[in-house]
Amino acid sequence: MKKDDFLVKMVGISKRFGTVQALKNVDFTVKHQEVIGLVGDNGAGKSTLIKILTGVYPPDKGEIYFEGKKECIDSPKKARDMGIETVYQHLALIDLMSISRNFFLGRELTRIIVGLFNFLDKKKIDEISERALENVGIKVRDVNEEVSVLSGGERQAVAIGRAIFFGVKLLVLDEPTAALSIKESQKVLDYVTGAKERGLSVIFITHNIYHVYSVADRFIILEHGVKIGDSEKSKVSSEKIIEVIRTGKELS
Amino acid sequence: MINKSKISSRVALLFRKHTEFSALTGLIIIFIMFCFIATRFLTAESIAGILSVSSELGIVAAGVTFLMITGEFDLSVGSTFALSAMIFAITANAGFPLWAGFLLSLSVASFLGLINGFITTKFGIPSFITTLGTMMFWRGMILAITGGFGVRYWGTSSFLFVLNGIFFKGFRISSLWFFAVIFSLNLILTKTPYGNTTYATGGDEEAARVLGISVNRVKITNFIISATLAGLSGCIQFARFRSIDPTRGTGLELEAIAAVVVGGTLMSGGYGNLVGTLFGVLLMGMVRSGLIMAGAPAYWYQAFIGIILISAVIINVKLKRWAVK
Numbered sequence: 001m002k003k004d005d006f007l008v009k010m011v012g013i014s015k016r017f018g019t020v021q022a023l024k025n026v027d028f029t030v031k032h033q034e035v036i037g038l039v040g041d042n043g044a045g046k047s048t049l050i051k052i053l054t055g056v057y058p059p060d061k062g063e064i065y066f067e068g069k070k071e072c073i074d075s076p077k078k079a080r081d082m083g084i085e086t087v088y089q090h091l092a093l094i095d096l097m098s099i100s101r102n103f104f105l106g107r108e109l110t111r112i113i114v115g116l117f118n119f120l121d122k123k124k125i126d127e128i129s130e131r132a133l134e135n136v137g138i139k140v141r142d143v144n145e146e147v148s149v150l151s152g153g154e155r156q157a158v159a160i161g162r163a164i165f166f167g168v169k170l171l172v173l174d175e176p177t178a179a180l181s182i183k184e185s186q187k188v189l190d191y192v193t194g195a196k197e198r199g200l201s202v203i204f205i206t207h208n209i210y211h212v213y214s215v216a217d218r219f220i221i222l223e224h225g226v227k228i229g230d231s232e233k234s235k236v237s238s239e240k241i242i243e244v245i246r247t248g249k250e251l252s
Numbered sequence: 253m254i255n256k257s258k259i260s261s262r263v264a265l266l267f268r269k270h271t272e273f274s275a276l277t278g279l280i281i282i283f284i285m286f287c288f289i290a291t292r293f294l295t296a297e298s299i300a301g302i303l304s305v306s307s308e309l310g311i312v313a314a315g316v317t318f319l320m321i322t323g324e325f326d327l328s329v330g331s332t333f334a335l336s337a338m339i340f341a342i343t344a345n346a347g348f349p350l351w352a353g354f355l356l357s358l359s360v361a362s363f364l365g366l367i368n369g370f371i372t373t374k375f376g377i378p379s380f381i382t383t384l385g386t387m388m389f390w391r392g393m394i395l396a397i398t399g400g401f402g403v404r405y406w407g408t409s410s411f412l413f414v415l416n417g418i419f420f421k422g423f424r425i426s427s428l429w430f431f432a433v434i435f436s437l438n439l440i441l442t443k444t445p446y447g448n449t450t451y452a453t454g455g456d457e458e459a460a461r462v463l464g465i466s467v468n469r470v471k472i473t474n475f476i477i478s479a480t481l482a483g484l485s486g487c488i489q490f491a492r493f494r495s496i497d498p499t500r501g502t503g504l505e506l507e508a509i510a511a512v513v514v515g516g517t518l519m520s521g522g523y524g525n526l527v528g529t530l531f532g533v534l535l536m537g538m539v540r541s542g543l544i545m546a547g548a549p550a551y552w553y554q555a556f557i558g559i560i561l562i563s564a565v566i567i568n569v570k571l572k573r574w575a576v577k
Contacts, residue, residue: 056462077464092462094455096522097448106451106463108445119443141258145265 006039007032007170007201008053012061015048023047023225026062030170035192036200037216041245044222046205050172053203054086067169080106084165089175091159092230093147103129103162106162132165133158136191153184158193164200171195172203177211183252187214191204206217209245213238223248261390267571271516272528274567278514278560279535286542293545295411300422306537307430308489310530313508315481317529320512322474323454323521324379328368329482331503332388333378336361336483337490337500338394350411354487361483362476364390369472379475387505394498402497405490415491426488433481438526450474469559510557511536514564535560 008030017024023045030036038046052059055073064071066082073079079086086092093102104125110118130143138157140150147155156176163171171191177185192202192215206212212219219236221229221244227238229244229251236251244251267273286293312329319326336357343353355413368386372379416426441447452460453470460467482504490496515532517524539560541555 015370054462075464076462077466080464086462088459088462090459092456092459094452094459094522096455096518097451101448101451105448105460106465108448110445118445120445120448122443141261142265145261146268 005031007034007067009068010053010063011063011065013049013052013059013064015045015057015060015175017050021225023052023059026222026225026227028053028220028227028234030201031218032202033196033199033201034218035196035204035216037209037212037219038203038205038222039207039212039219039241041207041248042223043109045225047223047224049222050086050174050203050205053079053091054084054172078104080166083169084172085163085170086172087156087159087163087174087176089178093155093159095148096146098144098146099133099140099150099158100126100129102147102158103132103143103165107166115193129162131160136161136194137187138166152179153181154181154183156188160188160241164191164195164198167195167200170201170203172205174205175207176204177206177208185211186224209238209241213241221245221251264574271524272531273516273569274564274571275515275528275531278564279531279538282535282538282542282554282573286538286546290542290545291549293542296421296423298545300424300539302537302541303427303430305540306533307424307426307494308485309504309507309511309536310430310533311426311485311488312504313511313529313533314430314437315478316505316508317512317515317517318326318450318527319474319478320519321441321454321518321524322450322471322519323457324372324471324475325484325509326365326368326475326478327380327385327505328364328387328390328474329385329393329478329508330501332361332364332479332482333486333489333501333504334394334496334498335364335390335486336487337405337496338398338546340487340490341405341474341496344405344407344409345403350409354411354415357487358480358483361486362480364483365476365479366472368479369459369475372475373468373471378438383505391498391502399496400498402495406494412491412494416488417491418557420455424492426451426492429484429488433484434526434530437477441525443491450460451522453521462546475550476577507536507557510561514561516564516568532564 002044004027010028013023026098028049040046049059053064055076055078058074064073107122109121111121113119126143131206133140150158158175176188180188189211192204195202204212204216216233218232219229219241220227223239231251258422305562312333316326316329339360340353340357341354344350357457364386368383372382378419414425416424418424441450449465453467457467486501511532512529513519514535515528517528536557539556543552544550
């Protein structure tokens, strides 16, 4: 069988929340080792589209193909098991829990003691999370410390480090630079490039066209739940993208 | 210099991880105090008496702790406690083997927990309300069924000894049940993936959900744990008194919550442990016995616990703020 060109192919996705048509017949694709910039104004439907892909919401209509196979992604766990890791706007870190416990939350490493019970393999959890964070260039004081003691940038880094470590195929970043300083934002952009070099595909959702323009290969523009643009970087300038978002006129 | 800051951050971390420090300190202070003001406080009989009272409260409080860490409340533990004991007593009098009646009581208790969990998660209402409702409902049912009369069991059985017999100088088996419950729940909470899941559900439900944790299942399971332990405690107390009246366990839910909170567990969920609850429960049992032995009227117990509760929470909040800095 020929390997499909697309890692992700979403066809004719529609979603309605009460009276609001959040998405209308949207097609969305991600190629292997491609960085997609998913852009659009507030309420354009970017987050909804991603939440459908990551199993948070079921679509009302439409089909999702992953690596050429039709999939029904009915839970976040399913998405994670398939190799889709997401860094949400609110980061999905539990403040009161330690960094290492957060790192492996939902996919804990265990070892069997007394031949019966599955216990956390704390030593391994600490070691691996520390090493994985170092690999993406994050140095924490102690992985046993709670996430609540970290700064905004550090938390972002932990969330991204976790996603890169587990995100074997697709990494989804929802507004990753929104709350960060310039230096920290640059670091996030470096993680994205690094992830791509390792063979991952990335979906980068943002308002900040200049951030995403430097790292993305292709741009998909949404407006009021409709796709109004889908273009390779070489064929569109950042100014043009901003103009399309501002006017809401389809990219020709 | 670097070393010094590393040490102080280690100490702060230790304080944040071990919520039970202040309860332990309080326990020691009050213990020493009563040793001076209450004669015969430091005798085997007195310690055994404290343990008997603490164990029955403690088994309930252990379940309440687990549930509170999940971010939920169970106000119906007192009613569950009474209903289980009542079923145990009635089936025993009807000639059922005691172990069968015991298992039936626990099954009913766990079913009550399932109902609490189901209503709370299915309809998305605060568990404070759900369990306030079921607390009243089951208490009403008990009163209706018994007509307000108590039930006494006249028979003898070695099974009652297993539940709550005296095994050494006034020491009761209930304390072994209590320690076993604390130990195993603490093990689950701190050393297993399920414990991680429980902390995460209480700490940030939305984040837990997007990480693939089925938060509703965790909540329902922990409602069941809390109710089953309340039922167990009801049966254990019945084994001590051999009788049960329909108002037994009234106010138990608040006493349990007080013990849990004194032990350092956060009411908002995601933080705490069972060692703290162990100390909190012992502290309350000690105050109860100590005051009586010091010759104070029994009403002073409630007043004293009120003061301890508020001071403990103030200290815990201050300590935590200091440790996070």
